[in-house]
Amino acid sequence: xxxxxxxxxxxxxxxxxxxxxxxxxxxxxxxxxxxxxxxxxxxxxxxxxxxxxxxxxxxxxxxxxxxxxxxxxxxxxxxxxxxxxxxxxxxxxxxxxxxxxxxxxxxxxxxxxxxxxxxxxxxxxxxxxxxxxxxxxxxxxxxxxxxxxxxxxxxxxxxxxxxxxxxxxxxxxxxxxxxxxxxxxxxxxxxxxxxxxxxxxxxxxxxxxxxxxxxxxxxxxxxxxxxxxxxxxxxxxxxxxxxxxxxxxxxxxxxxxxxxxxxxxxxxxxxxxxxxxxxxxxxxxxxxxxxxxxxxxxxxxxxxxxxxxxxxxxxxxxxxxxxxxxxxxxxxxxxxxxxxxxxxxxxxxxxxxxxxxxxxxxxxxxxxxxxxxxxxxxxxxxxxxxxxxxxxxxxxxxxxxxxxxxxxxxxxxxxxxxxxxxxxxxxxxxxxxxxxxxxxxxxxxxxxxxxxxxxxxxxxxxxxxxxxxxxxxxxxxxxxxxxx
Numbered sequence: 161x162x163x164x165x166x167x168x169x170x171x172x173x174x175x176x177x178x179x180x181x182x183x184x185x186x187x188x189x190x191x192x193x194x195x196x197x198x199x200x201x202x203x204x205x206x207x208x209x210x211x212x213x214x215x216x217x218x219x220x221x222x223x224x225x226x227x228x229x230x231x232x233x234x235x236x237x238x239x240x241x242x243x244x245x246x247x248x249x250x251x252x253x254x255x256x257x258x259x260x261x262x263x264x265x266x267x268x269x270x271x272x273x274x275x276x277x278x279x280x281x282x283x284x285x286x287x288x289x290x291x292x293x294x295x296x297x298x299x300x301x302x303x304x305x306x307x308x309x310x311x312x313x314x315x316x317x318x319x320x321x322x323x324x325x326x327x328x329x330x331x332x333x334x335x336x337x338x339x340x341x342x343x344x345x346x347x348x349x350x351x352x353x354x355x356x357x358x359x360x361x362x363x364x365x366x367x368x369x370x371x372x373x374x375x376x377x378x379x380x381x382x383x384x385x386x387x388x389x390x391x392x393x394x395x396x397x398x399x400x401x402x403x404x405x406x407x408x409x410x411x412x413x414x415x416x417x418x419x420x421x422x423x424x425x426x427x428x429x430x431x432x433x434x435x436x437x438x439x440x441x442x443x444x445x446x447x448x449x450x451x452x453x454x455x456x457x458x459x460x461x462x463x464x465x466x467x468x469x470x471x472x473x474x475x476x477x478x479x480x481x482x483x484x485x486x487x488x489x490x491x492x493x494x495x496x497x498x499x500x501x502x503x504x505x506x507x508x509x510x511x512x513x514x515x516x517x518x519x520x521x522x523x524x525x526x527x528x529x530x531x532x533x534x535x536x537x538x539x540x541x542x543x544x545x546x547x548x549x550x551x552x553x554x555x556x557x558x559x560x561x562x563x564x565x566x567x568x569x570x571x572x573x574x575x576x577x578x579x580x581x582x583x584x585x586x587x588x589x590x591x592x593x594x595x596x597x598x599x600x601x602x603x604x605x606x607x608x609x610x611x612x613x614x615x616x617x618x619x620x621x622x623x624x625x626x627x628x629x630x631x632x633x634x635x636x637x638x639x640x641x642x643x644x
Contacts, residue, residue, distance in 0.1 A: 194426040198449045215244045233267035249347035266295045304330040305340045325350045354379045365452035373444035406446035422453040584617035
């Protein structure tokens with residue numbers, strides 16, 4: 161467990177260092193990729209706009225040769241829509257009174273249905289009006305004439321139309337005297353432009369947006385949802401800060417929270433490419449790329465999760481293998497421990513399992529085997545000595561019982577002999593007293609009889625003592641023979 165914990169600590173430390181460096185490198189790579197994507201998206205949008213501008217230039221050179229033929233204007237409009245996949249509508253309008261037989265003239269052709277894909281197969285229809293009010297009072301007509309320059313116009317607020325929002329490239333038409341007499345207007349659908357940019361987004365959850373100086377969308381982040389049309393209606397303080405920076409023409413990047421997701425927003429002013437005869441290179445637009453933080457660190461998160469899973473699985477496998485190996489290596493120790501318990505209980509002759517190992521455990525088991533054999537031999541000798549001592553103890557116990565029995569017999573014999581000696585001694589004592597009395601009375605006959613009784617009693621006592629002495633000498637001789 162300590163080894164696994166140590167390895168886990170080292171692995172987590174190295175993993176954190178590696179992932180920190182990887183995250184830093186991925187962040188720098190994401191910034192570079194975002195900048196390249198931002199530049200590529202700007203060039204893609206500019207290419208679309210430039211193709212529309214060049215188309216208007218082409219139609220202009222054909223148009224100035226046929227200004228006196230108003231009916232051809234419809235043909236030019238239709239061909240313009242057919243040849244340029246990004247143009248959804250085309251209008252050619254002349255100043256009121258330019259044609260003597262017509263007070264006002266505007267040729268307007270457009271696709272019947274909007275589409276978010278180029279080369280739509282929607283039919284091209286002719287329309288006499290555009291928006292509410294006369295065309296010559298609308299911004300797209302009088303502004304290019306007054307400023308005498310071609311320019312891109314945002315969705316016009318003073319033009320109430322049921323068509324989808326669009327941006328228009330308006331170029332003044334010069335007559336033979338180089339006097340602006342009309343306007344060519346080419347319409348580009350915002351949904352079409354947005355969808356083209358959205359389909360080229362670098363990551364699944366990234367967005368591109370192009371804003372004009374008023375905060376209106378030219379390219380919407382969604383590609384389809386163009387409501388609201390102004391970015392300042394979006395919710396979120398961080399979103400408003402980004403929109404404010406973009407409308408002020410600033411360049412940089414910020415972290416933004418939109419909805420429930422975090423984004424890294426990279427933005428800069430949108431500039432047109434410098435090509436001959438192109439004017440108004442500073443449009444006042446600003447382009448931004450919003451990278452989802454999940455997309456920026458998607459590979460990092462996958463790598464982190466994979467490394468974490470692999471590390472955990474590796475540690476678990478290491479712990480499992482280490483446990484199995486240690487148990488296998490220590491199994492003989494368990495056997496030796498059980499055998500030691502059996503030996504402690506007195507089972508000295510039970511054989512140990514065979515062991516062919518020559519490591520420390522093997523040497524320990526061989527030592528235990530030698531100890532077990534030595535203990536078995538020593539215990540056998542002790543048991544043999546114990547049996548011998550037990551046998552000798554039994555013999556001594558029997559001898560002790562015999563000696564004790566003999567002593568008791570001797571005591572009984574002596575007691576009997578002593579009892580036999582008591583009557584003669586008492587008779588002698590009585591006879592001696594009578595002799596003293598007889599001596600005083602000078603009765604010699606009686607005295608002689610007493611002396612004779614005393615002699616007989618004395619001989620009886622002497623015989624008894626001789627008998628006792630003879631028995632004692634015989635016992636001593638037997639004892640000497642027995643010990644000798």
